[in-house]
Structure formats: C-alpha cells, structure tokens
Amino acid sequence: MSKPIYVLGGPNLNLLGTREPEIYGRETLEDIHNRLKELAGDIPVEARQTNFEGELVSWIQEAAREASAVILNAGAYTHTSVALYDALRACKVPVIEVHLSNPAAREAFRQVNYVSPAVKASIAGLGAYGYELALMAAKALSGK
Numbered sequence: 001m002s003k004p005i006y007v008l009g010g011p012n013l014n015l016l017g018t019r020e021p022e023i024y025g026r027e028t029l030e031d032i033h034n035r036l037k038e039l040a041g042d043i044p045v046e047a048r049q050t051n052f053e054g055e056l057v058s059w060i061q062e063a064a065r066e067a068s069a070v071i072l073n074a075g076a077y078t079h080t081s082v083a084l085y086d087a088l089r090a091c092k093v094p095v096i097e098v099h100l101s102n103p104a105a106r107e108a109f110r111q112v113n114y115v116s117p118a119v120k121a122s123i124a125g126l127g128a129y130g131y132e133l134a135l136m137a138a139k140a141l142s143g144k
C-alpha cells in the first residue's frame with residue numbers, strides 16, 4: 001500500500017461554500033476533498049482541516065513520517081506562523097502550498113508568507129482548481 005498524500009487545511013476553511021464566496025468560491029471543503037479522492041484513484045488521500053495552529057504543526061510532523069507528499073492550505077496561519085515555518089523546514093517530503101485566492105494581490109498583511117519559503121511549490125488564485133493541480137504535482141513528486 002502506497003503512502004498517502006496528506007491534504008491539510010488551516011483555519012476557517014471549514015466555512016468554505018458560505019465564507020466570502022466571491023473570494024473563495026461556492027464549493028465546500030468536503031466537495032474539494034471528495035474530488036481529490038476521486039482524482040487520486042488508488043493513491044490514498046488523507047484530508048483534514050483544523051482551526052488550531054498547534055494541531056496543524058503536529059499534522060505536518062506526522063506527514064513528514066507518514067505521507068508521500070503534502071498539499072497545504074494554511075489559511076491565515078500562512079501569514080503569521082513561525083511554528084509552521086519551522087515544521088515545514090523539518091519536513092522532508094514535498095509540500096505544495098495552495099491558496100484559493102491570490103494573497104499577493106490582496107491586503108498588505110497577506111503579503112507576508114511564512115509558508116512559501118519552506119515548501120517545494122505554491123499555487124494561488126485558481127480557486128478549487130489549484131487543489132487539482134497540486135494533486136497532479138504531488139503525484140509526480142512522490143513518484144506515482
């Protein structure tokens with residue numbers, strides 16, 4: 001059995017579908033996770049979301065041991081979390097950062113990013129489609 005691809009989501013992503021749909025779209029996180037599981041075929045997908053920074057850090061540590069690749073949307077922790085940066089630096093499996101919106105084109109506080117410097121690649125501004133692209137990349141990077 002191959003190692004799973006972890007799909008990890010940070011704070012407020014549980015509100016997708018109703019949260020500022022003009023920015024984040026109308027699909028729920030469950031919709032996105034279900035589509036990734038379909039597209040992944042026989043590769044297991046471990047999809048989780050948390051509103052807690054420490055939990056996200058622990059999941060990245062777990063993924064470093066258990067996953068073949070990680071797709072990460074850290075939500076607002078992207079812009080604040082040194083703990084996340086440190087966990088990602090220690091994680092030797094490929095991590096692909098995803099954002100539904102393009103933070104670089106938004107408020108000034110979203111220009112700060114603690115995730116991008118510590119990951120393999122970043123995809124932003126393509127809505128839920130960004131997750132599909134990240135899955136393709138995760139498969140390629142993990143040699144599947």
Ligand code: DQA
Nearest residue numbers: 012075076099100101103110
């Ligand atoms: C987000 C962008 C972040 O700036 C924001 O805090 C989010 C969602 C995105 O997917 O566009 O919660 O990560």
